[in-house]
Amino acid sequence: MCPRTEEQFEEIRTTKKELIMNAALEEFAEQGYHASSINKITKRAGVSKGLLYNYFESKEALLKEIMKQAHDKIWVYFDPNHDGVLTNEEFYYFIEQNFKVVKENVNFWRLFSVTMLKPNVSQLVGKDFEEKSEHYLSMLLDFFKRNKCDNPEEELIIFSALIKGITIMFIGNPEILPLKKYETSVINYYKKKFK
Amino acid sequence: MCPRTEEQFEEIRTTKKELIMNAALEEFAEQGYHASSINKITKRAGVSKGLLYNYFESKEALLKEIMKQAHDKIWVYFDPNHDGVLTNEEFYYFIEQNFKVVKENVNFWRLFSVTMLKPNVSQLVGKDFEEKSEHYLSMLLDFFKRNKCDNPEEELIIFSALIKGITIMFIGNPEILPLKKYETSVINYYKKKFK
Amino acid sequence: MCPRTEEQFEEIRTTKKELIMNAALEEFAEQGYHASSINKITKRAGVSKGLLYNYFESKEALLKEIMKQAHDKIWVYFDPNHDGVLTNEEFYYFIEQNFKVVKENVNFWRLFSVTMLKPNVSQLVGKDFEEKSEHYLSMLLDFFKRNKCDNPEEELIIFSALIKGITIMFIGNPEILPLKKYETSVINYYKKKFK
Amino acid sequence: MCPRTEEQFEEIRTTKKELIMNAALEEFAEQGYHASSINKITKRAGVSKGLLYNYFESKEALLKEIMKQAHDKIWVYFDPNHDGVLTNEEFYYFIEQNFKVVKENVNFWRLFSVTMLKPNVSQLVGKDFEEKSEHYLSMLLDFFKRNKCDNPEEELIIFSALIKGITIMFIGNPEILPLKKYETSVINYYKKKFK
DNA sequence: GATGAATGAGTGTTCATTCAT
DNA sequence: CATGAATGAACACTCATTCAT
Numbered sequence: 001m002c003p004r005t006e007e008q009f010e011e012i013r014t015t016k017k018e019l020i021m022n023a024a025l026e027e028f029a030e031q032g033y034h035a036s037s038i039n040k041i042t043k044r045a046g047v048s049k050g051l052l053y054n055y056f057e058s059k060e061a062l063l064k065e066i067m068k069q070a071h072d073k074i075w076v077y078f079d080p081n082h083d084g085v086l087t088n089e090e091f092y093y094f095i096e097q098n099f100k101v102v103k104e105n106v107n108f109w110r111l112f113s114v115t116m117l118k119p120n121v122s123q124l125v126g127k128d129f130e131e132k133s134e135h136y137l138s139m140l141l142d143f144f145k146r147n148k149c150d151n152p153e154e155e156l157i158i159f160s161a162l163i164k165g166i167t168i169m170f171i172g173n174p175e176i177l178p179l180k181k182y183e184t185s186v187i188n189y190y191k192k193k194f195k
Numbered sequence: 196m197c198p199r200t201e202e203q204f205e206e207i208r209t210t211k212k213e214l215i216m217n218a219a220l221e222e223f224a225e226q227g228y229h230a231s232s233i234n235k236i237t238k239r240a241g242v243s244k245g246l247l248y249n250y251f252e253s254k255e256a257l258l259k260e261i262m263k264q265a266h267d268k269i270w271v272y273f274d275p276n277h278d279g280v281l282t283n284e285e286f287y288y289f290i291e292q293n294f295k296v297v298k299e300n301v302n303f304w305r306l307f308s309v310t311m312l313k314p315n316v317s318q319l320v321g322k323d324f325e326e327k328s329e330h331y332l333s334m335l336l337d338f339f340k341r342n343k344c345d346n347p348e349e350e351l352i353i354f355s356a357l358i359k360g361i362t363i364m365f366i367g368n369p370e371i372l373p374l375k376k377y378e379t380s381v382i383n384y385y386k387k388k389f390k
Numbered sequence: 391m392c393p394r395t396e397e398q399f400e401e402i403r404t405t406k407k408e409l410i411m412n413a414a415l416e417e418f419a420e421q422g423y424h425a426s427s428i429n430k431i432t433k434r435a436g437v438s439k440g441l442l443y444n445y446f447e448s449k450e451a452l453l454k455e456i457m458k459q460a461h462d463k464i465w466v467y468f469d470p471n472h473d474g475v476l477t478n479e480e481f482y483y484f485i486e487q488n489f490k491v492v493k494e495n496v497n498f499w500r501l502f503s504v505t506m507l508k509p510n511v512s513q514l515v516g517k518d519f520e521e522k523s524e525h526y527l528s529m530l531l532d533f534f535k536r537n538k539c540d541n542p543e544e545e546l547i548i549f550s551a552l553i554k555g556i557t558i559m560f561i562g563n564p565e566i567l568p569l570k571k572y573e574t575s576v577i578n579y580y581k582k583k584f585k
Numbered sequence: 586m587c588p589r590t591e592e593q594f595e596e597i598r599t600t601k602k603e604l605i606m607n608a609a610l611e612e613f614a615e616q617g618y619h620a621s622s623i624n625k626i627t628k629r630a631g632v633s634k635g636l637l638y639n640y641f642e643s644k645e646a647l648l649k650e651i652m653k654q655a656h657d658k659i660w661v662y663f664d665p666n667h668d669g670v671l672t673n674e675e676f677y678y679f680i681e682q683n684f685k686v687v688k689e690n691v692n693f694w695r696l697f698s699v700t701m702l703k704p705n706v707s708q709l710v711g712k713d714f715e716e717k718s719e720h721y722l723s724m725l726l727d728f729f730k731r732n733k734c735d736n737p738e739e740e741l742i743i744f745s746a747l748i749k750g751i752t753i754m755f756i757g758n759p760e761i762l763p764l765k766k767y768e769t770s771v772i773n774y775y776k777k778k779f780k
Numbered sequence: 781g782a783t784g785a786a787t788g789a790g791t792g793t794t795c796a797t798t799c800a801t
Numbered sequence: 802c803a804t805g806a807a808t809g810a811a812c813a814c815t816c817a818t819t820c821a822t
Binding site: 030031032033034035078094107110113114117118146150154157158160162163164165166169170171179182185186187189192 | 225226227228229230269296302305309310311313345346349352355357358359360361363364366367376377380381383384387
Binding site for chain 6: 232233234244247248253254
């Protein structure tokens with residue numbers, strides 16, 4: 001007879017929100033944002049259309065929140081406490097983490113990649129992502145310099161392209177492409193180089 | 196592929212069909228397939244809605260034809276007459292051609308890349324593309340073997356990822372990213388390796 | 391949850407109900423019935439959506455009850471005990487009361503006026519209102535006859551239209567329109583006539 | 586086989602637009618703006634939903650265009666060429682025209698009246714209406730002055746309220762209320778006064 | 781070949797109403 | 802008594818597609 005407590009409501013809310021966001025991420029990743037309908041998303045989540053709008057202002061707001069949440073989740077993987085200097089060990093760990101993150105968040109990476117390919121959509125992820133990326137890029141550049149590469153800038157380009165290329169190839173065919181093998185190839189390649 | 200005269204090219208260019216396809220490609224590349232409306236495409240092409248349906252059965256048929264045409268146009272760049280064996284010179288030429296094709300067909304490559312990121316859409320490009328790609332991949336594998344790489348398969352993975360990664364990075368920011376510099380980095384990298 | 395006495399319950403009921411009705415009247419008067427949402431009304435009243443449905447069967451029932459209550463409140467202003475004959479003094483008092491009622495219930499009058507402008511909505515106010523109005527109209531007609539007007543029916547029409555016209559003009563611009571001045575004009579007009 | 590000429594298209598367009606606007610005006614006047622659905626309007630007009638949006642950007646744009654058109658239509662009734670001075674004859678003619686306009690545009694007047702009763706909606710009709718009204722008001726004030734009324738401003742208030750009151754009463758019950766009789770009452774009233 | 785008026789199924793979104801707690 | 806999560810029908814609006822001319 002008593003109304004639910006505020007905590008009970010809060011729990012229901014976060015659970016349901018999560019439910020909807022997961023369904024939406026899958027749908028968005030599979031079909032793309034515009035080809036995904038609210039109808040399909042709510043069916044997938046097993047909720048009514050109206051409920052989605054209790055939690056999200058609009059389809060676009062839903063997309064943004066998904067992008068933000070996944071983004072936060074991803075950066076947790078990378079050690080935020082280290083001193084800003086990559087040892088050789090940490091460099092290989094970085095590569096491994098990179099592919100682990102991709103493998104465990106294929107849907108988000110697909111959605112993210114498609115989004116990034118369209119001009120003028122960067123506001124969806126925002127400055128935060130760029131700043132964090134910059135941080136890692138400068139750490140990597142530093143690493144290549146310390147490892148006495150002939151042309152560290154060039155090495156950074158090669159490295160970035162390599163990681164991005166494998167990621168994209170994997171995303172396009174996650175079931176078939178042997179990510180582990182590719183990962184090993186990259187690590188081997190650098191081990192040979194820096195031995 | 197018999198060479199066409201200048202007049203023939205001109206005629207093709209000014210055909211209404213061509214007009215529509217170009218407008219559609221721009222629209223698709225900028226907004227994505229689902230966010231592009233027939234209305235905007237015909238407005239962009241300066242023709243009526245009805246005319247589009249004189250030439251194309253449906254929106255999807257229009258997409259397929261664009262993909263096919265662009266695909267054909269692209270493969271023209273690569274020497275179809277050679278003997279199936281890459282010399283060192285031809286390897287560097289291959290890289291250059293690759294980036295030239297991307298630079299001159301950014302719109303198509305963006306559309307193509309987004310399309311390829313979605314599962315189960317390969318029928319849009321078809322077997323032909325895969326076969327031709329296979330052909331080049333085996334030529335490249337052969338090339339790496341002849342150049343006595345320790346692990347040619349690994350080398351092929353690295354090479355493919357590298358090219359794909361740079362392409363994707365360029366597509367996302369064609370105005371800013373210095374494709375030429377990246378191209379030089381890749382070529383330098385292999386020249387050093389194979390010197 | 392300490393048990394409440396019957397009186398306490400009763401008090402809560404009337405308070406909360408009053409709260410909701412006031413919020414609803416404001417909302418209805420500002421936005422119109424159809425543009426007002428239950429959500430906004432309950433927010434305005436500071437109660438939950440469920441509570442509204444404890445007190446009112448439906449949105450329409452809420453409207454009807456508001457109309458009825460305001461209607462009752464209004465007729466209290468006019469002496470219900472007098473003998474059915476208007477003296478000159480009472481005639482001027484009637485006019486004053488009329489405008490006083492309007493001024494103190496602008497929201498209701500706006501809602502009422504809009505409602506009355508739509509065909510086939512008279513059931514919202516019901517017979518009661520019409521009967522009471524008839525009573526006053528016949529009293530007024532009688533009054534004009536006693537004052538030896540040339541054409542009492544005509545005089546009644548003029549009088550009714552005058553009152554209604556000023557009311558409507560006031561409702562459309564309550565902040566700006568000088569109701570008192572208009573009231574004086576009407577009273578002056580009749581004083582001159584009947585002096 | 587030839588496409589229609591521009592004139593043919595233009596004719597179709599204006600005819601259909603008129604059709605939709607008439608249906609919408611009826612619907613709006615009967616149900617009010619918010620209670621009228623696009624579905625009902627198009628059903629009433631006998632066209633598809635899509636067609637309405639070929640002609641009007643939105644439901645609100647449709648309302649605005651109706652208001653504007655009716656407004657233009659109405660002011661045609663009043664002689665725009667006269668010298669700005671009302672003779673006695675012209676004064677009675679003005680009253681007659683007023684009621685004629687109302688009788689022949691009941692739907693619009695109902696819609697207009699309801700709209701005017703809501704605060705902050707004046708932008709729907711715009712300055713134009715107010716300016717034209719002002720013009721007539723000053724002409725009328727002038728008229729009352731020339732007719733040596735004791736208090737011309739007061740007389741103007743009475744006159745305006747009278748007209749507005751009758752109009753509103755008529756709109757609420759167009760079938761029943763004898764507008765002609767009311768009109769006669771008003772004219773008689775002023776004839777007696779100014780004889 | 782070429783036009784754009786016309787269609788209607790489908791989209792994102794709102795909202796009165798219900799109900800477990 | 803009181804809450805707000807949940808529903809689904811209805812809403813305004815879009816868009817690929819058709820067709821008379």
